[in-house]
Amino acid sequence: LAKTTQPISMDSYEGQEVNITCSHNNIATNDYITWYQQFPSQGPRFIIQGYKTKVTNEVASLFIPADRKSSTLSLPRVSLSDTAVYYCLVGDIRRNNNDMRFGAGTRLTVKP
Amino acid sequence: EAQVTQNPRYLITVTGKKLTVTCSQNMNHEYMSWYRQDPGLGLRQIYYSMNVEVTDKGDVPEGYKVSRKEKRNFPLILESPSPNQTSLYFCASSLSGTGDTAQHFGDGTRLSIL
Numbered sequence: 001l002a003k004t005t006q007p008i009s010m011d012s013y014e015g016q017e018v019n020i021t022c023s024h025n026n027i028a029t030n031d032y033i034t035w036y037q038q039f040p041s042q043g044p045r046f047i048i049q050g051y052k053t054k055v056t057n058e059v060a061s062l063f064i065p066a067d068r069k070s071s072t073l074s075l076p077r078v079s080l081s082d083t084a085v086y087y088c089l090v091g092d093i094r095r096n097n098n099d100m101r102f103g104a105g106t107r108l109t110v111k112p
Numbered sequence: 113e114a115q116v117t118q119n120p121r122y123l124i125t126v127t128g129k130k131l132t133v134t135c136s137q138n139m140n141h142e143y144m145s146w147y148r149q150d151p152g153l154g155l156r157q158i159y160y161s162m163n164v165e166v167t168d169k170g171d172v173p174e175g176y177k178v179s180r181k182e183k184r185n186f187p188l189i190l191e192s193p194s195p196n197q198t199s200l201y202f203c204a205s206s207l208s209g210t211g212d213t214a215q216h217f218g219d220g221t222r223l224s225i226l
Contacts, residue, residue: 032212043116043202043217044155051212087155091211101171102147102155 004088009107018075020106022088025069033064033071036087038105044087048073075108083110114139118203118218125193126226133188133221135203141216143209144186145170146178148199149220155202161186162209193225 005023012018024033032051036044048055050062050071061074075082085105116137125131137144145160147170157170161180175197177189186205190197200222204215 030211034211034214036215041200041220041222043204043220044215045217046214049212049214089211101157104154 003101004090004103006086006088006103006106008104009109011109011111012078013111014079015077018078018082018108018110020073020075020086020088020108021070022073023070024088024090027068027090028092030092031068031090032092033062033068034089034091035060035062035071035073036089036102038085038087044102047086078108078110080110080112082108084108114216116203116205116216116218118201118221120221121219122222124224124226127194128192131190131193131223133190133201133203133223135186135188135218136184137186137203137205137216138184139205139207139216140183141205141207142183143206143213143215144180145204145215146176146186146188147202147204148172148197149202150199158188158201160209190223193223195225198223198225 034049035047037047038044048060048062052064055062063072085107087102087105119134142163146158147155149155156172158176159178161167202220203218206213206215
């Protein structure tokens with residue numbers, strides 16, 4: 001089971017790029033990396049997923065170095081509405097995702 | 113619209129009065145699960161189901177029951193609720209139970225057990 005470690009909180013300002021890094025030193029060969037966003041009193045929402053190198057969608061980018069022991073979620077030009085908790089999960093494509101645990105996440109606060 | 117629907121959204125009840133929180137998904141997903149979220153403890157998985165008639169315990173199953181008689185429904189049952197089950201509950205589903213599929217979450221059910 002790959003344990004993940006993220007910063008507890010981060011602050012940013014509107015218009016800035018925000019990078020949130022997640023450490024997963026014990027990641028296994030078959031593990032994928034998935035990021036979720038959660039607003040207060042709402043269910044987590046899928047943001048992005050990747051296996052290696054870089055993945056980009058309309059919301060964010062995910063950078064994964066060659067050793068895959070960490071990953072960085074990049075949010076370009078954040079706005080106040082990006083204030084939320086962000087979770088990094090690592091899961092095996094072969095096993096059920098009961099192995100994926102939601103940690104404490106990173107609480108991002110975007111200021112005006 | 114693809115969604116996971118939970119009912120009720122809010123419930124205040126008393127200790128010992130059986131209750132059921134329903135969860136339904138319209139995406140033909142095989143995998144469904146229940147989480148509870150408490151301040152300072154994050155999201156903890158209660159039960160999960162890989163497919164119809166297949167369920168298994170998560171991290172905090174005590175005091176809860178589930179069933180999966182149909183693919184789309186995964187109700188959470190509290191046979192004899194207690195105050196320590198006061199929490200925010202989320203149901204989730206995904207195409208399969210593997211790490212490369214994203215989970216879709218419902219809007220949550222806030223339970224208060226007095």
